[in-house]
Amino acid sequence: MELTFLGTGAGMPSKRRNVTSLMLNLMPERGSYWMFDCGEGTQHQALHSTVKLGKLEKLFITHLHGDHLYGIPGVLTSRSYQGGDTPLTLYGPRGLKAFVETALGVSDAHLAYPITVVELEEEGVVCDDESFTVTAARLEHRVECFGYRIVERDLPGKLLTDKLQAYGIPKGPLYGKLKEGGSVQLENGTIVHGRDVIGTPVRGRTVVILGDTKYCEGALRLAHGADVLVHEATFAQNRQELALAYDHSTSVDAARVANEAGAGTLILTHISSRYQEEGADALLREAQELHPDTHLAQDFWSYHVPRKSPNQ
Structure with a gap:
C-alpha cells in the first residue's frame, strides 16, 4: 500500500504544484489503483509517475470544486487508451453524475469499459469487500464535501x-x-x-484522506486512530482568519486534528501557491511543533504505508 501524490496545490496550478489528486497504490493487495480527487491535468501528471491509469479501479471525489474534478474527463478517456477495460466506479457528492455524463456526452467520448457513478446521500460505508472497507463522513467546507477512511481487513497470522x-x-x-x-x-x-498453530493476525492498515475542510468533528471521527492522515494545509497559522473565511485549514489545524484523533503519520497537502519552497517548509515546521510525525507532500512524492507489529 503506497500513496502517490499527483497534485498537491490548492485552487489553481503553479509551476511547482498541480491541483489536487492522490493515488492509493493497491497493486500488491488487489492489483489496482484507487484515485482520490482528480484536478485539471491529472492525466498529464500520471504520465510522469509510475501510476498506470489502465489499472484504476475506483475514483473518489471529495467535493465538486474545479481543482478537485476538472481532470475527470481526461482521466476516463486516457484509461481507455491505456488498456483499461474493466469496470470503474466513481464516488462523490450529488452532481458528480451530471458532470461526468455532460462532459462525456458533449465531447462524444467513447469509453472501452463501463462506469458506475455512486452519489453519496449520507455518511457511512461507501464500499465494503473482502479486503477493504471505505467510510465517508461530511466535512465543513463551502460546498458539500466528504472525507474517506480506508480500512484494510486484518490478515490471518502465519502458520507456526x-x-x-x-x-x-x-x-x-x-x-x-x-x-x-x-x-x-x-x-x-x-x-x-x-x-x-496460527500466529497473531496481521493488523490491517487505516488511511484517511480528507477533502477541503476547516477543523471539524467529521475530520476527527474519520481520523481516529488512523495510521496515516492526509489533511489539507492551505494556509500558515498567521492566516487563520483567511482559512476560516474560506472553510480551509492551516498547518496547525491539520496537526491539531492528527493529535486529537490519535493519528500516526500526518501528510500535509493542498498547499496555497503563495507558499513556495521556503514558505512551504515553514508550514511543515509549524505542524511538526505540534505533531512531530508530519510530512509535506510534493507532486510525485510517494509514501509507503508500513504495517505495524502486533504489539503496536
Missing part, C-alpha cells in the same frame, strides 16, 4: 512451523486446512486446531 513440527504434522494438505482455521486429527488420535 515449530508447533507443526512438534505435532509431527507433515507438509501438505493438512497445512492448508489448519491455515484456514480448521481442525485435523492425527494418526495417534490427537486433534489439532488451526487456532493453536
